Amino acid sequence: MRDAYHEELDSISEGLVEMARLVGSAIGRATTAILDADLKLAENVIAADEKVDDLHRDLEARAIALLARQQPVATDLRIVVTSLRMSADLERSGDLAQHVAKLARLRFPERAVPRDLHATILEMGQLAQRLMAKAGEVIITKDVDLALQLEQDDDAMDLLHRTLFQHLMDDRWKHGIETAVDVTLLGRYYERFADHAVSVAKRVVYLVTGEHADEITSPTAVEGA
């Protein structure tokens, strides 16, 4: 029975990796959609989130079934409970990628992001995608050093977020209120996406080292501004 148990645990872990892959791809494509005002791509990202939600539900059901059937204790119990949390993080990340795509769709055929902010948003999108790729790798490898790297990447995200706010608060801002609102929300979506990727990595660190990573408290956009 122990073997069947660990097989099922591995399969849950594979599900998490697949979720990370899907939402990483989603944030990349959503970023392209919003920068290029690509409606088709935006629709595609919006529709694809269903797959992530399905995986999330499936994973939850399997984790609970595993708890009921195998009644794990100690580390094994923590692994299953942590998987549930990681799945929730990843599901929420998918929602955030979808929010970016929905903003692209809402503004189509206009572009939501003005030209002088393209580079910053592109960087935020790419960084978000890299963070999630690393989170997926951390799930597979349980590499604590790699997991700790994510916190540094998250600092880079905060810096980009601050850059975005400096643009917004600059007296020379000439893009009007609607764009300011859009950019504010976009910044928040990328920042929260990154928080969830970091959270996934921290949960792995906890499983491996037994040391509790601090609760992820998102430095609010406003604080950074």
Next chain:
Amino acid sequence: MRDAYHEELDSISEGLVEMARLVGSAIGRATTAILDADLKLAENVIAADEKVDDLHRDLEARAIALLARQQPVATDLRIVVTSLRMSADLERSGDLAQHVAKLARLRFPERAVPRDLHATILEMGQLAQRLMAKAGEVIITKDVDLALQLEQDDDAMDLLHRTLFQHLMDDRWKHGIETAVDVTLLGRYYERFADHAVSVAKRVVYLVTGEHADEITSPTAVEGA
């Protein structure tokens, strides 16, 4: 042992109710702090979130200990797993109340919210507080009808959010970009707070009826605009 088990389950439930009470109070006080530019109150709300985080950690530890010790199955197992999720919702709600308070602190001695938006923000704050009070009551009473009411309240929150956006997008907006950014984030904080309250209530409905409430997908601010 069954009695000790149900006592512990009750105590976890009481912990959740206490968390709901604390974060409901926090969002109410944070709203006062931001509308009155009350620095002391804002600091108070910011500091008080630690209590919520402590309760969350304590509750998680106890839920996991309960799983390990009692190895519940079926409904009992679902109750414990659902408690973990509700605790996460409530912890996050506390963060959002704290974000509102931090914005009040950041802008002090200025007021973050212009006079003509006071009524709307006040209403959002009060509605958020009521939603959380109801969520707490739903945890205690397991009253499905009351739980379903929360979704209607959440519709009211969406409406308020839309009102906020209409103000922002109005050509006569005269409060500048910084305030637009602040108001955008505030709107998002209240909306997400409400989502978490609804989520708590839906999780109770699921436990009682066995019917899966739809995954809470937050109607993004932008979509509502």
